[in-house]
Amino acid sequence: PAGSQHPRRWRPARIALALVLTAILFVAGFHFWNYLESYQDTDDAQVDGYLDPISSRINGTIDAVYVDNNQSVKAGQLLVQLDPSDYQVALEQARAQLAQAEADLNSARQQYVSALATVHEDEAQDYLAQRNAQRYSQLIEQKVVSQSEFDQYDAAARVQDATVKRDQAAAGSALRTIASKEAQVKQAQANLDQAGLNLSYTRIIAPANGIIGNRSAQLGQRVQPAQSLMALTQHQFWVTADFKETQLALMRPGQPVTIHVDALGRDFKGHVENMPGATGSLYDLLPPENATGNYVKIVQRLPVRILFDDGQDLSQLRPGMSVEPKIWLR
Structure with missing residues (x-):
């Protein structure tokens, strides 16, 4: 009968639809699995x-704090000011010590120049004394002069030779004194540079752009080197x-x-x-x-x-x- 053949006519269509749905699900599942495996x-x-700790590099007392928590700052902005009085005094002392060291160096150089001049003078007199002793040595061989006269000029030559050696040693000592004074000048200059750095460390500045947090710095607080004051x-x-x-x-x-x-x-x-x-x-x-x-x-x-x-x-x-x-x- 016609009514009994209707389900049979739709059976291939249902199978085809099931196959299409299965293929769609398979493709979708494959893409979904591929997506899950792609990340x-x-x-x-x-x-x-970067959370940079802001700390002091020197001992000091806080004179002023210019920032607070959650405040944006720029690189180079002043954050904390320490009392600079002690470090200003230390800087002046270092300058005075450098000036004294330079004066001592100049004096040592002048003494060396004077010692060299003395050596040159002694060498000239020694040359004359040695020439006289040589001439009298020839004359004493010819029995033209007395032995006492020859002994007098020979002794003078020996004394003058010893004088040259003595003054040369003094000049060498003066030269070594110059080297010592130059080292003292360098030490005094280093002390001055360190004093200048210490004075600059009284100004604690921001190393980079950022936001301040965890501030612990307080006005009048005594701080030590490496003590954390805040974070950037x-x-x-x-x-x-x-x-x-x-x-x-x-x-x-x-x-x-x-x-x-x-x-x-x-x-x-x-x-x-x-x-x-x-x-x-x-x-x-x-x-x-x-x-x-x-x-x-x-x-x-x-x-x-x-x-x-x-x-x-x-x-x-x-x-x-x-x-x-x-x-x-x-």
Whole structure:
């Protein structure tokens, strides 16, 4: 009957439709699987940046503090002023010591010039004395002069020769004195330079553009060298993403990255800068020693450094913000 043949006519159509749907699902599934295999992501990641400690290089008392927490500053901006009085006095003392050292050096040089002049004079007199002794030596052989006259000129020549040697030694000593005085001048100049540096260290300035945080400097506070007064967060950011070791097989430097910032609800573009040198646990103060105890295999995480691409507005980013990077492997 006609009614009994209707389902049979639709049976091939149903089979064809099922095959088409199966093919569509297979293609969609293949593309979906290919998409999942084309990237690696993690939620164990954050924005990082340089947190520069601002500290004093000298002892001193704080005269003024010109910044507060969360304040933006420029490189070279004055942050803290220490009392400069003691260091100004030390600078004047160093200048006086340098002037005295230079005066002593000039005096030593003049003494050396005088000693050289004395040596030259002695050498001239010695030349005359030696010539006289030589002439009288010839005359005594010819018995023209007496022995006493010859002895007188011979003794004078010997005395003059000793005088030359004595004054040459004095000139050498004067020359060594000049070297000593020159060293004292250099030492005094170094002391002056250090005093000038110490005076400049009373002005604590920002080393770079950034934002001030963790300020502990207070007016009238006595500070010591290397004592932290505040921190400066530079406007230079990157992402540290801790991927599982099983996710790193296909990662390479330069691969593109999509960085989702939770706090801002938007994505940024970046790229992998470099791969880690070791797992994070090995950088701990007390790294694990698996050979000394019971071993439990744990999937390790390694920090991958990701840079933001140029041309993006990063002004709202702050170190410590949670992000979700997605590294595109192909």
